[in-house]
Amino acid sequence: MERKRPEHVPGLAELHERFRRIALRVGLVGLILVGAAFFVSVITGGVNAESYMEAGVYAVILSAIALSAHRDYKTRLVLNVGLTFLFLAYWAFTYTEFRMGDIAVDTLLYPIFIPVFIAIGLDYRLQFSLAPLHGVMIWLVTPLYIEVVPFGAETLLQQQILTATMACFCALLIVLLALVQISRQKTDERLVAVIIEKNRLATTDPLTGLLNRRAFLEALDRSAGQYPDLTLAFIDLNGFKPLNDQFGHAAGDAVLKAIAARLEHHDAVISAARPGGDEFAAIIDPGLSTAETDKAIAAIHASLIHDVSWQDRLIHVGVSLGYATTSGTDSDTQACLSRADTAMRRVKAAGGGFGRYTAATDAEGISTSRLAVSFPPALAAGQIRPALQPIADARFREIVCHELLARWTSSSGGRQPTPREFIPVAENLGLMNELLWNTLDQALKHWPSDTRAVSVNISPGQLQTRNFVPKLRRIIDRHGFAPGDLTLEITENVALRNVSANAEALEQARRAGMKIALDDFGTGYSSLSLLSRLPLDMIKIDQSLVHAASRDGASTQTAILRGALRLSHELGLISCVEGVSSEEMALQMKVFGADQIQGFWVGRPTLVTPRPAKVKLAS
Structure with missing residues (x-):
């Protein structure tokens, strides 16, 4: 993989x-200061040929630093090299001036502090290197200064002590700068390490080291x-949960x-990820x-299904792989990933292996994927509306309850998804509760009947949701329905998945x-055991058994129905x-002893519509 520069x-x-x-x-600031100093020299008449040369050298160095930073080109290198040359150039011009006797009372202050200011922006290694040079140059120019300005040093010994003291002090200033720079650089390095680690954790899967979904x-x-x-x-492992269990x-x-x-190191793979779970x-x-590409996919699949050695045993790995090709546009990459996932699911349903996406074969899967994308906004927009189907007393044929159903409606026209299509999608997306809350709240708000009893279908995932029952209570209480007016329906096959937890x-x-x-x-297969283990008030006998009994009054199905x-x-x-x-079937169910009946003869599901507001007429 290409290594990125740290700044990238x-x-x-x-x-x-x-x-x-x-x-x-x-x-920029250096250029302004050089320009200001040159302007002052011009006004005071202190400009000569050397002044033009000095100002020009400084301007070139500082301009190179500013241009490099502006264009973001090797900024750190140019800054260190430029400031080093600036440091050396300053001392070259300053020493020349001292040798020529161009000295005033305040002349020594500039070489003491200006090189220190220049060195502030340098790397600590360069600061350590220039500190002795700074001390030596101060040691060289101080005697020249003392010759013009005695500075209180009368004897040769006093002059030597002062010179040595000044040289050590100035060198120590830059050494202190280097120590501060070391501390600051270590702090930056620790910060960089934290940022790199944070970026790694944010973009990679912690277990495998592959890219996570966002980074992929x-x-x-x-x-x-x-x-x-x-x-x-798109790759999925077959039987991974049983493997974990075993x-x-x-x-x-x-x-x-x-x-x-295996996936990351395969020659045909340029980028690999683990979006989550056992998916790659x-x-x-x-x-x-x-x-x-087809050969490479076959080779990848063959490499992935090799047994994995773990603790002196071999673990068989089953793999389902689906793949698809994109034209490279942003929108198409997302669609292509969805198509690869669809092909993988088709392959997995067939028992594993690998396969390329084909529109003819995978159209149904793509339709489900599109529903998964369009269902959440449709639910949020109120396009999933409640419908009620009546349930009647078998003897008196009076409506005793309504079952709450959901219907996908839209003003755009065209075929709308059926409950058989979008209910599994809602369950996979974890939106069954939101679907129930929305439709139940709308139905109770605009309840169309004097019979205040409603039946709702629920899944195990909803049952195990925290605060599921209290949330139901709050909704029915808000609309004036008693808890006894609400019946929860759980299907026989679903109830069998985790009987103990469902019963609780x-x-x-x-x-x-x-x-x-x-x-x-x-x-189902364990109906009688469910009757004894679940806290039930009612059983709803499936229409397949009812229709079979209706076709042949002396059939085995009829005996089973009457027995139930x-x-x-x-x-x-x-x-x-x-x-x-x-009506004939309704009469037959009454004879058989059914308490309640439900079906199209009793009433078809009807969308719940808002009741018109009452208008108060003026007297």
């Missing part, structure tokens, strides 16, 4: 900019600007590190042809006064059959 490393730009500004000020996207944008076509690979997280970490090392991404060498969460809801229904009863209805009564549970689509 992210996070160090401010330090470099600070030094550049200092160098620019040194050059930045690298992707840079590469897209350099190459007309890019091939991106061998422990230490083994999982070892596998991730091994995969990262890579930019493939853009210099390869399409055929060469449902019990909390039940203690709060809410009712619990087991939805889609008859489609009898079982619910014996357990003291309310029974509700779904999918009732005709």
